[in-house]
Amino acid sequence: AQKVTQTQTSISVMEKTTVTMDCVYETQDSSYFLFWYKQTASGEIVFLIRQDSYKKENATVGHYSLNFQKPKSSIGLIITATQIEDSAVYFCAMRVGYAQGLTFGLGTRVSVFP
Amino acid sequence: EAAVTQSPRNKVAVTGGKVTLSCNQTNNHNNMYWYRQDTGHGLRLIHYSYGAGSTEKGDIPDGYKASRPSQENFSLILELATPSQTSVYFCASGDARLGGRDTLYFGAGTRLSVL
Numbered sequence: 001a002q003k004v005t006q007t008q009t010s011i012s013v014m015e016k017t018t019v020t021m022d023c024v025y026e027t028q029d030s031s032y033f034l035f036w037y038k039q040t041a042s043g044e045i046v047f048l049i050r051q052d053s054y055k056k057e058n059a060t061v062g063h064y065s066l067n068f069q070k071p072k073s074s075i076g077l078i079i080t081a082t083q084i085e086d087s088a089v090y091f092c093a094m095r096v097g098y099a100q101g102l103t104f105g106l107g108t109r110v111s112v113f114p
Numbered sequence: 115e116a117a118v119t120q121s122p123r124n125k126v127a128v129t130g131g132k133v134t135l136s137c138n139q140t141n142n143h144n145n146m147y148w149y150r151q152d153t154g155h156g157l158r159l160i161h162y163s164y165g166a167g168s169t170e171k172g173d174i175p176d177g178y179k180a181s182r183p184s185q186e187n188f189s190l191i192l193e194l195a196t197p198s199q200t201s202v203y204f205c206a207s208g209d210a211r212l213g214g215r216d217t218l219y220f221g222a223g224t225r226l227s228v229l
Contacts, residue, residue, distance in 0.1 A: 033214045045204065045220040052215065091157065095214050101147045101159040101172060102218060 002027045004094050006105035013112055018080045021108045023092030025073050034075045035093040035102060036064070045091075051075055079110075087112045117141070120205050120221035127228045133192040135224050137205030144210035146188040147218065148172070148180060150201040157204065163188055164210065195228045202226070 003026040013019045025034065034051040049061045051068050059066045067076035079086055089109045093102040118139045127133045139146065147162040159172030161180035169180040177199060179191040192199055202225050206218040 031214070035217065043202070043223050045223075047217045047219070050215065050217065093157075095216070097214070101149070101162050102157075103159075104157040106154070106156040 002032075002094055002096055002103045004092050004103050004105040006092055006108050008108045009106075010109040010111065013082055013110065015084060015112055015114050016081055018078060019082055019086075019110055019112075020067070020076055020078050021090055021110070023075050023077070023105055025075065025092070025094045027073075027094065027096050029096045032094055032096045034066075034068070035095070036066070036075075036077045037091045037093060037104075039089045039091065039107070041088070048090075049077070082110075082112045084112050084114060086110060118205055118207050118219050118221035120203075120224050122224060123222065124225045125227070127192075127195045127226065129196060129228055131195050133195045133199075133226065133228075135190040135192075135203055135205075135226070137188045137190075137221060138186050139188075139205075139207040139219075140186065141207045141209070141219055142185070143207035143219075144185070145208040145216065146182065147206045147208065148178075148188070148190045149204045149206065150174070151204060151223075152201050160190065160203075192228075197228045200226060200228045 005024045032053045036048045039045045049064045051059045063080045065078045089107040091107045092105040121136045144165045148160045149157045163182040181189045204223050205221040208216040208218045
């Protein structure tokens with residue numbers, strides 16, 4: 001069975017700084033996909049970024065980037081130049097196989113202060 | 115604009131009653147999913163579907179049924195609602211052509227309270 005663990009429940013940062021949050025996953029499969037989602041205060045859940053297990057390069061989209069450490073089964077999310085609107089809950093998720101939905105972590109709440 | 119729309123947005127039900135949560139997507143996606151979100155448990159998969167006429171059990175299907183009458187619509191049915199089913203329910207759609215890279219698109223959620 002797959003498992004995704006986010007140990008940080010909440011993080012507070014100052015605006016325009018960098019925030020890093022951790023995610024550790026468990027799977028026996030050699031092929032898998034890792035995702036990060038953001039849930040805003042209104043409850044909306046939006047996709048941010050994805051890492052494919054077979055790719056060595058860390059994915060980057062806008063001011064989001066990933067720190068993929070495959071030997072440690074770790075996929076960290078890095079947000080640079082944070083803005084107030086980055087305040088949200090961030091979920092790490094994994095898919096093994098096809099069309100079976102995603103397994104989610106419990107989320108990390110990020111609060112960005114001016 | 116492509117979207118996933120859930121109805122109702124809020125629902126209060128009585129214990130033992132039947133509840134139907136509806137989801138409509140205009141993304142033309144084959145895959146659809148129902149999740150529930152609870153504090154301390156995160157998002158958990160209840161049922162999913164590969165296309166019209168198909169429903170599959172997810173990780174926590176007990177007490178729930180699903181129906182996929184068309185590509186666009188996917189319903190979650192609670193035949194005998196219980197207070198433990200009080201939760202926020204999210205529907206999502208995904209593009210089967212992407213395989214494992216499929217990125218889920220979520221609806222706005224339905225807040226269900228079973229009294």
